[in-house]
Amino acid sequence: MCGIIGYIGEQPARPRLVAGLEQLEYRGYDSAGIGLVDDGLSVFKQVGLVSGLDIPESTTQTCGIGHTRWSTHGKPTDANAHPHTDCSGRVAVVHNGIIGNYDELRTTLSDHEFTSETDTEVVAHLLEVELERTDDLREAVSAVVAQIEGSYALGVVAAGYDGIIAARRNSPLVVGHGSDGNFIASDVTPLLAHTRSVSYLEDGDIAQVTREGVTIWQDGKPIDRERHTIEWSPDAAEKGGYDHYMLKEIHEQPTALRQAIAGRINGIEEGVDLSDLSLSEEFLASIDEIQFVACGTSYHACLYAKQLIEEFADVRATVEFASEYSIGSGRDPERTLVVGVSQSGETADTLRALRMAHRVGIRTLGVTNTVGSTMARECDDALYIRAGPEIGVAATKTFASQIIVLAMFALTVAETRGELDVTAGRELRRNLQGLPGAVQGVLNQNEDIKAVAEAYADGEAFFFIGRRLGGPVSLEGALKLKEISYDHAEGFPAGELKHGPLALVTEETPVLAILTDGTRPEETQNNVKEVQARGAPVIAIAADGYRGGHDVEFEVPDLGLLEPLVANVYLQLFAYHVANSKGRAIDKPRNLAKSVTVE
Amino acid sequence: MIPVGNKPILESVLTTAIDAGVDSAVFVVGHARERIQSHFGDGDEWDIPIEYVVQKHRLGGAHALSQVESAVDGPFLTLHGDQLVERRLLDRLIERWTETNDPVMAAVQSTRPTEYGAVEIDGDAVRSVSPTPTADPPFLVNGGAYVFDERVFEAARNVTETADGDFGMATALQRLANKQALSAVRHQGPWQDLTYPWDLLSTNATLLHDHEDGDERSREGVHETAVIADDVALDEGVSVGPNATLLSGTSVGRNVRIGANATLSNCIVMDGGRIGNGAVLNDCILGESASVGPNVTVEGGSARVVVDDAIHRDVTLGGVVADGARLGGNVTLTPGTVVGQDVSAHSGTVLEGQIESGETVRRA
Numbered sequence: 001m002c003g004i005i006g007y008i009g010e011q012p013a014r015p016r017l018v019a020g021l022e023q024l025e026y027r028g029y030d031s032a033g034i035g036l037v038d039d040g041l042s043v044f045k046q047v048g049l050v051s052g053l054d055i056p057e058s059t060t061q062t063c064g065i066g067h068t069r070w071s072t073h074g075k076p077t078d079a080n081a082h083p084h085t086d087c088s089g090r091v092a093v094v095h096n097g098i099i100g101n102y103d104e105l106r107t108t109l110s111d112h113e114f115t116s117e118t119d120t121e122v123v124a125h126l127l128e129v130e131l132e133r134t135d136d137l138r139e140a141v142s143a144v145v146a147q148i149e150g151s152y153a154l155g156v157v158a159a160g161y162d163g164i165i166a167a168r169r170n171s172p173l174v175v176g177h178g179s180d181g182n183f184i185a186s187d188v189t190p191l192l193a194h195t196r197s198v199s200y201l202e203d204g205d206i207a208q209v210t211r212e213g214v215t216i217w218q219d220g221k222p223i224d225r226e227r228h229t230i231e232w233s234p235d236a237a238e239k240g241g242y243d244h245y246m247l248k249e250i251h252e253q254p255t256a257l258r259q260a261i262a263g264r265i266n267g268i269e270e271g272v273d274l275s276d277l278s279l280s281e282e283f284l285a286s287i288d289e290i291q292f293v294a295c296g297t298s299y300h301a302c303l304y305a306k307q308l309i310e311e312f313a314d315v316r317a318t319v320e321f322a323s324e325y326s327i328g329s330g331r332d333p334e335r336t337l338v339v340g341v342s343q344s345g346e347t348a349d350t351l352r353a354l355r356m357a358h359r360v361g362i363r364t365l366g367v368t369n370t371v372g373s374t375m376a377r378e379c380d381d382a383l384y385i386r387a388g389p390e391i392g393v394a395a396t397k398t399f400a401s402q403i404i405v406l407a408m409f410a411l412t413v414a415e416t417r418g419e420l421d422v423t424a425g426r427e428l429r430r431n432l433q434g435l436p437g438a439v440q441g442v443l444n445q446n447e448d449i450k451a452v453a454e455a456y457a458d459g460e461a462f463f464f465i466g467r468r469l470g471g472p473v474s475l476e477g478a479l480k481l482k483e484i485s486y487d488h489a490e491g492f493p494a495g496e497l498k499h500g501p502l503a504l505v506t507e508e509t510p511v512l513a514i515l516t517d518g519t520r521p522e523e524t525q526n527n528v529k530e531v532q533a534r535g536a537p538v539i540a541i542a543a544d545g546y547r548g549g550h551d552v553e554f555e556v557p558d559l560g561l562l563e564p565l566v567a568n569v570y571l572q573l574f575a576y577h578v579a580n581s582k583g584r585a586i587d588k589p590r591n592l593a594k595s596v597t598v599e
Numbered sequence: 600m601i602p603v604g605n606k607p608i609l610e611s612v613l614t615t616a617i618d619a620g621v622d623s624a625v626f627v628v629g630h631a632r633e634r635i636q637s638h639f640g641d642g643d644e645w646d647i648p649i650e651y652v653v654q655k656h657r658l659g660g661a662h663a664l665s666q667v668e669s670a671v672d673g674p675f676l677t678l679h680g681d682q683l684v685e686r687r688l689l690d691r692l693i694e695r696w697t698e699t700n701d702p703v704m705a706a707v708q709s710t711r712p713t714e715y716g717a718v719e720i721d722g723d724a725v726r727s728v729s730p731t732p733t734a735d736p737p738f739l740v741n742g743g744a745y746v747f748d749e750r751v752f753e754a755a756r757n758v759t760e761t762a763d764g765d766f767g768m769a770t771a772l773q774r775l776a777n778k779q780a781l782s783a784v785r786h787q788g789p790w791q792d793l794t795y796p797w798d799l800l801s802t803n804a805t806l807l808h809d810h811e812d813g814d815e816r817s818r819e820g821v822h823e824t825a826v827i828a829d830d831v832a833l834d835e836g837v838s839v840g841p842n843a844t845l846l847s848g849t850s851v852g853r854n855v856r857i858g859a860n861a862t863l864s865n866c867i868v869m870d871g872g873r874i875g876n877g878a879v880l881n882d883c884i885l886g887e888s889a890s891v892g893p894n895v896t897v898e899g900g901s902a903r904v905v906v907d908d909a910i911h912r913d914v915t916l917g918g919v920v921a922d923g924a925r926l927g928g929n930v931t932l933t934p935g936t937v938v939g940q941d942v943s944a945h946s947g948t949v950l951e952g953q954i955e956s957g958e959t960v961r962r963a
Binding site for chain 2 (some may be wrong): 239240241242247248252254255262263266434436440441444446447557
């Protein structure tokens with residue numbers, strides 16, 4: 001999604017802004033731009049890579065803003081790239097989010113000449129109007145944002161004004177406190193090379209960033225925002241010998257999983273210790289329903305978790321696409337818990353659903369990888385999956401980590417409600433401990449998986465089937481493959497195959513089947529026979545007892561209800577190698593963004 | 600990436616090199632490179648930049664060297680990733696380089712001269728480097744540690760793989776020696792070559808003895824009645840059941856579960872291993888995610904072990920249970936047994952010799 005960076009300080013701004021934009025590249029973008037100010041304003045922007053920006057090395061301005069754009073309003077063109085300027089060429093604006101009343105505002109600006117099709121440009125022209133009234137840029141921004149409906153993270157500079165004004169509503173923005181200058185950015189990644197000390201802006205905040213410091217205003221009054229220290233190192237987000245972040249992150253799963261369970265599962269005592277959870281026991285014991293809201297891969301993790309919650313905690317669990325969420329009737333807000341799941345904690349659809357629930361008095365729990373994210377701050381409670389930074393647009397390690405954190409949550413809820421089957425609980429805990437080793441066992445077969453992926457890469461379409469816990473894993477396997485290889489891939493609960501999709505199955509469509517514990521493999525075997533009868537090659541990811549009679553077979557060790565999660569690692573590597581054999585842009589697939597901050 | 604003292608050998612090699620003043624590292628990695636890359640990343644944790652060069656086919660030491668030509672500049676240390684090295688030796692190699700500005704190699708007096716390439720020296724200068732072992736005193740062999748500069752790339756060019764197991768390194772070194780451009784540092788300290796499993800056990804015990812961490816050890820996950828010797832290393836997420844006893848020279852990897860009443864002595868247990876209640880393991884190596892059922896017995900002690908058709912007598916090795924192997928309850932390992940990967944041995948079987956990977960062992 002779009003990225004913002006801004007710098008003001010003692011050093012030339014250009015190299016810092018360019019480096020910052022390169023750090024933001026992982027979010028996905030189609031165009032980039034930079035605006036530099038002193039007494040005048042210079043803007044450099046174009047479609048394409050940050051490295052393609054043609055900015056003279058001689059520029060010495062020490063204040064500026066930069067942007068990577070992922071098109072929403074208007075096509076990717078040079079004119080639509082940010083920053084946007086007013087008619088006089090005095091003000092430059094970068095913006096993330098969507099301005100809902102853009103059409104209306106534009107009609108009030110009929111005497112202004114618009115050069116782009118973006119919603120952002122109205123902000124520049126509105127500022128031009130305000131700046132005829134006042135010289136104070138902060139006051140002007142404050143007056144403009146009062147007119148805007150929708151979501152925004154804004155960075156504004158103006159010729160002759162020594163500072164950056166930033167404003168936020170429903171789109172993340174942080175300010176960084178550096179030793180030789182101060183920053184704004186849409187997330188902390190581009191700041192890490194310069195400072196670890198950041199403050200997160202809240203909705204309605206306007207920040208005045210100058211060489212000397214940062215002042216944050218809310219409702220016209222200065223306000224203190226806590227300073228956070230970022231723990232992870234900038235290089236934790238570098239590739240470390242791998243060709244792609246995605247492959248690196250797939251291989252980081254054993255470590256990520258160990259971090260997720262560290263201190264939460266103790267091998268000797270019975271029980272799970274989720275002490276970072278602050279929802280009261282009385283509340284957890286009283287609820288009638290747990291509603292999950294999420295998008296994409298996180299949604300698939302929720303489908304998996306839902307089944308574990310119902311099985312272990314004997315409480316109704318439902319999963320909704322966050323973008324489709326509405327409270328629904330017949331629910332008591334006091335007896336419902338809404339759990340939002342998002343890697344970044346900034347997914348706009350998920351945040352919207354959580355806010356909707358919050359407004360009717362439902363308690364909310366955010367499950368995220370990002371400490372200090374909007375989700376973590378807005379929810380009543382937050383659980384962290386501790387997977388470490390994930391840069392590849394296709395989520396991999398966070399899927400596994402989300403599921404096991406939710407599995408531990410299921411055990412906690414079960415215990416609290418007095419519903420825990422002690423034997424089953426013990427087995428799940430043991431399997432959670434055994435998961436990192438089992439995943440490593442799959443990773444060790446990387447070369448074999450690569451060979452199979454290359455052999456089947458030319459399939460016309462790919463179908464993934466499995467039942468019960470194998471259902472979400474099939475969906476996830478298909479999503480991974482389609483998003484990075486651009487091949488047609490679909491996942492189905494295996495029993496649904498004969499109700500339609502079977503019409504698509506031919507000799508040219510490989511079928512990947514999940515045949516493990518927790519997926520009712522005996523029944524899925526019948527569906528495998530159905531596709532084999534149509535000549536489709538079958539790649540089986542199978543536990544002991546379900547191998548034999550398939551074109552390719554991969555082994556899953558004994559791990560109970562977590563076996564489908566081990567099977568998923570095969571599917572991740574399969575997707576990666578298919579896409580890599582076709583030379584796809586694996587870490588930045590076309591049209592996609594890492595953290596989707598528009599609804 | 601085999602752990603000794605709960606650290607991959609390569610990590611010990613790296614930290615020793617850093618202590619000796621190395622400020623950046625290049626790893627030549629092969630088919631299993633993901634494990635190495637995931638562990639070391641960009642080297643942040645060690646505060647030095649690490650670069651990776653991929654050697655696609657195992658074409659030997661000389662070829663591996665030629666791969667790093669574009670990645671290095673100026674003199675560089677060359678070490679084996681699976682051979683522990685002493686700081687003292689590195690200091691002396693670097694010192695010699697500073698004096699002579701010519702390539703330097705380590706020549707080690709070996710107790711097993713029949714297994715390593717022989718080195719002949721004249722004063723400090725190396726006269727010949729042979730790919731084959733020596734039978735003559737003073738038993739000097741190639742110690743596998745060097746300081747080189749760009750001249751070595753010239754020497755390593757067009758060296759073809761030789762069948763002697765030395766992979767062309769001897770040829771490259773001999774070419775340098777022919778130009779009177781190679782000197783040797785003689786080294787007499789303990790030389791920890793880790794060719795065989797029993798080498799791992801003894802080196803592990805030595806390392807643990809030198810770095811006892813009994814005092815600051817966290818007992819999280821360890822039952823209060825468990826007894827753990829000072830020279831035992833426990834990694835993260837280990838759980839140890841009631842009355843279990845971990846005796847000297849034992850290292851336990853991440854997420855390992857040790858059952859009640861189990862007794863381990865002089866063992867290496869790698870990540871994800873599971874040890875059942877009442878198991879007794881002596882002088883034993885347990886691979887990643889291997890599992891051992893209740894009351895399994897590995898009695899340990901001295902054994903006769905056959906490796907690659909060579910018989911090794913009187914080595915201390917209770918047994919090796921490779922990655923992913925599963926031993927049922929009451930399985931007994933005769934001293935020196937090597938159980939292959941993913942072997943499944945049913946309850947009550949008695950194992951000896953070598954069990955091939957993937958086999959299932961049933962009671963007769």
